[in-house]
Amino acid sequence: MSARDDILGTIRRSLGVTGREATRTTVVDERLAKAAPGLVPQRGALAGEALLELFRTQAEATLATVDVVADAAAVPAAVATYLRGLNLPARLRMGDDPRLDAMPWAETALEVAHGRSDGDDLVAVAHAFGGVAETGTLVLVSGPDNPTTLNFLPDYAVAVVRESDLAGAYETVWERLRTAYGKGVMPRTVNWVTGPSRSGDIEQTILLGAHGPRSVHIVVVRG
């Protein structure tokens, strides 16, 4: 008997079922089809300025930094200012996201490279799919638009997120993702990022910059 059949067989014997009971199958298939939200904390049940404020407070509590700009056209200048403030070189890498491409990077002194990272980049910019205010979490999806390596290899990660893509709770983002990709379908990778990389493995002291970015800077675009 194959390992698969053996394992499923033992599970069924232990549970006292055959695997063919219509009631069980219905319960499972309905649960998967409905994907009903469970208990969603009240904390995120906000809108407008209050939602943005919660997102900012929660993100800053994880030691991310947050900037809010008036529109997409203001992003490159805001990123340039951020890098200057940290005395970093005016160089960055990003994917082929059309929302980023449409921004006036040429109006700044920033030198912009495109594509995945091979580990030689100090700064990367990604466009987030959304943000979750309850914990200040960014939601990023993989693809040529925003390669996953950009979220982890550079020392400084900058993420752009539209204010209209901020949600109170994770469940709202899952619903949006289903609308975008189809029910039961996921992008190859979905990254929830909540602050900069850290480790507490040496004497339980939290230190930033373990393997991923030492710094996470979020630029929220109004509207």
Add this chain to the structure above:
Amino acid sequence: MTAHPTSPRFRENAHEALGDAQLQRALGNVRQGFIDKRAAVAAKLPEFEALRDSARDIKNHALEHLDLYLERYERKVTEAGGQVHWARTAEEARAAILGICRSVGAKTVTKGKSMISEEIALNAGLEAAGITPVETDLGEYIIQLRGEMPSHIIAPAVHLNATQVESDFRRVHTHLDPARDLSQPVQLLTEARRVLRERFLTADVGITGANFLIAETGTSVIVTNEGNGDLTQTLPKVHIVIASIEKIVPTLEDAAQLLRVLARSATGQEMSVYTTYSTGPRRPGDVDGPERYHVVILDNGRSSMLGTAFQEMLRCIRCGACMNHCPVYHAVGGHAYGWVYPGPMGAVLTPTLLGVDKAGHLPNASTFCGRCESVCPVRIPLPKLMRHWREREFERHLTPATVRSGLAFWGFFATRPRLYGLATRAAMATLGWLGRRKGRFGWLPLAGGWTQYRDFPAPEGGTFQAQWAKQRREQGR
């Protein structure tokens, strides 16, 4: 074969641990850190207790329908271009992983943190086949350098102090300047980052565990703070996920419920830094990510726990809260438990995986204070399950003769309440009279285990039962 257990010599292990000054200093960090952080973050979320109920119910539902969810999960992984391998035992799991590694001619494998990998002794298996495994979680990396097992399921190097890590780095990183300064923890972290970055970029295969497997989408989920799991699975050509059968949850929404209690219970964070959902290999147009995606699903005795009292243990989401709050763990640390899983969850799980004959000491190493159950995010009745093991140990005559005869002696009186009351009253009165001058005993027959370390107080007044009866009579009046 699994990792070699020293659980049968728990008593000796514990004794050594109590006398280990380095260990005792490091354990102070557990007592101070985890408990306060968890309490603070739980207090900030009014729904936390209700979310624990929700988490328990989701896991119960998934376990009751585990066969069906596993089938649906497998179908979804396949649809996304991934491949599922089933392993009944540790041997089969190692063979499946070795097969994949050999098929791509792998020489170096980077690894994210995985307790299942420890359970199946994967590193030893890879090394025997000439493949170099590199642990990339900072704590796991440190203990790999030392040839140790993790002493905690989420903080594997919690038993060490910074000076010990420094000397390990100097011993192993011989290509670096011997005069470099490593006196600060941040310098140790920076050095590990630099050394491991090279490993990430050159590895042939990346192996991670999974905190959850989502049936709805065929997705594996990892939760880390360092980002090592992501570099492990994103950079090499092949990503292998190793996970046990009970990691299944139905939907993305169910995963979100569990994630709301996981980090809060584990590290006292509202959310871990990186929660990563992986579904299949690289898609058309992708410029990074693995070209192949494999999931090895391990049973290793878990399917037989279903339908028994120990089914509840399969709800465990490996947060470590039980050991963080355990007075026995605080005293002896994780290595004393002698295998992969320490603390209260280990005291219940290890006997099921290794046998109660080898791990019977573990469920006995409990004060039954109940703190583990009171903080468990999925409400596993850990003391009750440890009691089950004690009963089974007794039934199988594995308990030492002195304990058995002591229990038989006590049992004789306990099943005869009148005689019990009479005997205890007589015994306490005698002890009280004998100790009336000093009020305590420095030595007592049959109580040497107690009086060797502390005095035994002389009883005063009536027995508890006598006082209780008296109080009831007075209230009734």
